[in-house]
Amino acid sequence: MLERQPRRNTAQKRMILRSIEQLGCHPTAVQIYTAVREVLPRTSLSTVYRNLGILVDQGKIKAVKGAGSEIHYDHNTGAHNHIECTVCGRVCDVHVNPVNIDTLNPETVSNYVVLEVRINILGICPECAEQLEKEKLQ
Amino acid sequence: MLERQPRRNTAQKRMILRSIEQLGCHPTAVQIYTAVREVLPRTSLSTVYRNLGILVDQGKIKAVKGAGSEIHYDHNTGAHNHIECTVCGRVCDVHVNPVNIDTLNPETVSNYVVLEVRINILGICPECAEQLEKEKLQ
DNA sequence: TTCATAATAAGAACTATTCCTATTATAGAA
DNA sequence: TTCTATAATAGGAATAGTTCTTATTATGAA
Structure with missing residues (x-):
């Protein structure tokens, strides 16, 4: 550090x-x-x-x-979230509302000292979705 | 599958x-x-x-x-989120409000087909926090 | 320009996981 | 219950991603 x-x-x-x-x-x-x-x-x-x-x-x-x-x-390096394509594996930034750490109730987070909240979205990117659609038609 | x-x-x-x-x-x-x-x-x-x-x-x-x-x-195996201790590495369940996939705007998620939203919290568990506190006093 | 040493290239070592194969043991049939 | 085909096992080799080691190179301060 x-x-x-x-x-x-x-x-x-x-x-x-x-x-x-x-x-x-x-x-x-x-x-x-x-x-x-x-x-x-x-x-x-x-x-x-x-x-x-x-x-x-x-x-x-x-x-x-x-x-x-x-x-x-x-x-x-700022606080932001990620979306990942489960087909090609690419990981990109995505802008969903971040969770504010201060709003988390200590009991709901099991009395942990919360350092960071990460939101990761899994999905299929437009390119891979199109490719899958083509393959389906064959 | x-x-x-x-x-x-x-x-x-x-x-x-x-x-x-x-x-x-x-x-x-x-x-x-x-x-x-x-x-x-x-x-x-x-x-x-x-x-x-x-x-x-x-x-x-x-x-x-x-x-x-x-x-x-x-x-x-149900939908839920995880909290992980950055000191001892243990991963446990945690109950923060899940993100409803249907509320995500297609443009904000870059037009991906969204399959899953994972929320992972990083923090320090009560046991490790206590241990760190003890070490600090020495 | 010189020189101490930080950073490099190359490859060995390591860690977590997956794969291979001879052997074992399960479960359906007799 | 015993038999038998084969699914699952133990043990270890192989693999993938990353980290470590060491002799060599090249940065930047003097």
Whole structure:
């Protein structure tokens, strides 16, 4: 959490952050790795993972877990919610009314100290819904 | 999803389901494995995983993903929400008002076909909060 | 320009889960 | 009850995603 080490500004770190911003819809480590390697072809997957960890620690990106086993990375660090396509697995931002933590009754939340309320919507994205419709007609 | 094969009623399968019910707070596969082995000491982890998959397919239990990397298993198959302790990792049921899918505006959910809305609360359970308080005083 | 060391590439190690296969034991038939 | 086909098992190998290790490279302060 606390930041003390000097951090060098490397080409890989810059490209990793830029890729997350440009890819949109919360890419996975491998998707970021693939994008970064188009510009810096010798970049290793471990460098991607290490920098993703640093960027999360610095609060510059957020790690998002979906229904699948991969971690997705999000450059929007504000409070917001996610929608995930159960067919293609993509994770995107979605704007439903957030739950205000202060309105939660301590007893209904089992006397926990509430830190965060996450709303995750599962559904089928328009592209996958269209594709499924086509397949059904055949 | 659809069930056609005959299913044998084995001691392992019965103990796995009973362990999930008795352990409470959504145990992981290894926690279930440990509990089952106290009664059936030769049970293997692959048997636990295979039966968990069958029980999920049959709709008898639900798989729940938390902030950690392990999958948790829940014998409450109705619609409800979860609260997770960020210190000890335990996942439990919690009763906050569920979001009614029909009230979601198609545009706000990016024109997805919405299947499910999951609310996950992250916090610190009373036991861990107390422990942290003790450590602070030392 | 030099130099200490942060960051890197490459791949080994790790963790949770799934898959494979010879063996065991369930449940329907005799 | 005994027999038998095969579903389910134990044990361990394989896999996927992530983290760790180490020799090498390159950043940035002096």
